[in-house]
Amino acid sequence: MFWKITLFILLAFVSVAGIAFPIVPVPHTWYEFPLIPGLKENAKIIFFHVPTAWLSAVAFFMSTLYSIKYLRKKNLDDDAKSYAAAQLGIIFCVLATITGAVWAKFAWGSYWSWDPRQTSIFALLLIYGAWFALRSSIESEEKRATLSAVYSIIAFLTVPFFVFIMPRIMIGLHPGSESIEGGKVIQTASPVVDFKMNGNMLAIFFLSLIGFTILYFWMWTIGYKSILIREKINKQSIRE
Amino acid sequence: MSSKAYALYKKDFYSELRTRYAINALVMFIIVAISVILFSIGNEKITQSLTSGLFWVVIFFSAMSGLARAFVSEEERGTSLTLHLIAAPSTIFSGKLLFNLILVFCMNIIIAILYAALFDSFIIKNFALFIVSFVLGNVGLATASTIIAAIISKAGAKGTLYPVLSFPILLPLILTAVQLTLLANQGASFGDAKFELAIVFCYDVIMLTGSYLLFDFVWKD
Numbered sequence: 001m002f003w004k005i006t007l008f009i010l011l012a013f014v015s016v017a018g019i020a021f022p023i024v025p026v027p028h029t030w031y032e033f034p035l036i037p038g039l040k041e042n043a044k045i046i047f048f049h050v051p052t053a054w055l056s057a058v059a060f061f062m063s064t065l066y067s068i069k070y071l072r073k074k075n076l077d078d079d080a081k082s083y084a085a086a087q088l089g090i091i092f093c094v095l096a097t098i099t100g101a102v103w104a105k106f107a108w109g110s111y112w113s114w115d116p117r118q119t120s121i122f123a124l125l126l127i128y129g130a131w132f133a134l135r136s137s138i139e140s141e142e143k144r145a146t147l148s149a150v151y152s153i154i155a156f157l158t159v160p161f162f163v164f165i166m167p168r169i170m171i172g173l174h175p176g177s178e179s180i181e182g183g184k185v186i187q188t189a190s191p192v193v194d195f196k197m198n199g200n201m202l203a204i205f206f207l208s209l210i211g212f213t214i215l216y217f218w219m220w221t222i223g224y225k226s227i228l229i230r231e232k233i234n235k236q237s238i239r240e
Numbered sequence: 241m242s243s244k245a246y247a248l249y250k251k252d253f254y255s256e257l258r259t260r261y262a263i264n265a266l267v268m269f270i271i272v273a274i275s276v277i278l279f280s281i282g283n284e285k286i287t288q289s290l291t292s293g294l295f296w297v298v299i300f301f302s303a304m305s306g307l308a309r310a311f312v313s314e315e316e317r318g319t320s321l322t323l324h325l326i327a328a329p330s331t332i333f334s335g336k337l338l339f340n341l342i343l344v345f346c347m348n349i350i351i352a353i354l355y356a357a358l359f360d361s362f363i364i365k366n367f368a369l370f371i372v373s374f375v376l377g378n379v380g381l382a383t384a385s386t387i388i389a390a391i392i393s394k395a396g397a398k399g400t401l402y403p404v405l406s407f408p409i410l411l412p413l414i415l416t417a418v419q420l421t422l423l424a425n426q427g428a429s430f431g432d433a434k435f436e437l438a439i440v441f442c443y444d445v446i447m448l449t450g451s452y453l454l455f456d457f458v459w460k461d
Contacts, residue, residue: 071457119415123408123411126407126408126411127408129404130401130404130405130407130408133401133404133405134391134395134401134405137395137396137397137401138394138395138396139396143394146457146458147391147394147395147458149457150391150454150457150458151388151391151405153450153454154384154387154388154409154447154450154451154454155408155409157446157447157450158408158409158411158412161412161439161443162412165412165439166412166415
């Protein structure tokens with residue numbers, strides 16, 4: 001119960017703060033955000049876009065982790081956990097794609113421009129889609145668990161290419177990728193958080209990240225428990 | 241192990257020669273795909289980057305139409321249980337991989353020759369670079385498609401699922417291979433393309449290791 005109340009307060013605060021706090025050229029009080037050149041009011045979507053993208057990656061990682069665990073122990077509970085993680089992952093992946101596309105429209109001028117990170121989130125969407133297609137085409141439970149586990153591990157093997165290599169060979173727009181400035185190819189300082197954010201903006205950004213992560217773990221627990229209960233009821237009704 | 245894998249390859253090879261199931265379908269597929277592209281281009285002059293992209297489009301879809309046979313045919317004929325008795329999983333994977341490698345190489349050599357003959361902008365200026373990237377790309381394509389074919393053969397709706405499952409896995413390979421083909425067509429040196437070559441090489445090694453480790457789980461049920 002404590003966690004639910006904390007989470008509610010946290011997410012309510014982040015939503016209100018992220019949307020309503022004004023952006024001013026020189027912030028004086030704690031609830032004012034600094035103006036970031038080139039982003040302006042668009043900067044606020046970072047509080048919702050980055051957490052969704054982060055969680056779609058976390059969900060994919062957890063799904064693979066439980067797939068490996070399933071292949072080691074052959075316990076169908078692990079398959080349910082992996083499935084629940086992937087179900088949430090595809091939701092967050094779609095959200096990240098949409099928020100990203102909207103942001104790109106206002107910041108870069110078009111909804112989609114095959115930036116390396118856009119390519120990787122597209123690949124992630126395809127992987128999730130293929131994974132669910134594979135699962136729905138297999139009848140037997142054990143077989144479905146084994147084959148989808150193998151597929152998710154193989155799909156995970158391609159992640160390093162998308163995360164580390166594609167941003168280096170393709171010209172990108174996200175911070176952290178190779179870009180052209182004044183005719184020269186330069187490597188901007190890496191990770192995503194390298195915006196000119198001030199202290200309070202960073203604090204709300206990380207609060208949002210933490211809040212969404214807790215939300216994800218809560219949803220995931222409910223998700224896999226409901227899958228386990230559903231399977232149990234199915235088996236009981238077959239027996240009777 | 242290697243002699244058994246070779247025997248398995250020979251069995252597949254002779255059965256393919258007898259039925260010519262994959263070869264006929266593949267050759268017709270390649271001709272149809274290339275003629276569709278040629279019709280749609282008409283008299284337009286197309287750029288080199290578009291040609292090298294289209295080159296890999298044809299390769300990808302041809303691979304998707306032919307490579308699933310190796311495992312699907314065993315399931316359809318009901319001979320996979322016999323294979324279980326005869327050999328270890330890794331041996332079976334080696335045999336099937338060898339067969340698919342030969343198939344991919346034959347298919348892609350045909351495609352490359354047709355492209356060089358029919359497309360004005362497909363002129364290979366650095367032939368050595370083209371050969372190296374072609375070989376590395378084909379090995380990666382064959383490896384990834386073989387393990388996906390093994391997964392598919394155990395699932396329902398095999399034909400439609402195969403390209404859906406393979407595409408995200410092959411995407412890094414295809415993106416880099418398109419770049420490499422373009423570089424070879426522009427006459428770039430090995431130094432210019434070393435990063436791309438390293439990526440394709442890493443992809444081959446990772447996929448080869450991963451599929452050998454995971455094939456056991458797919459094969460034993």
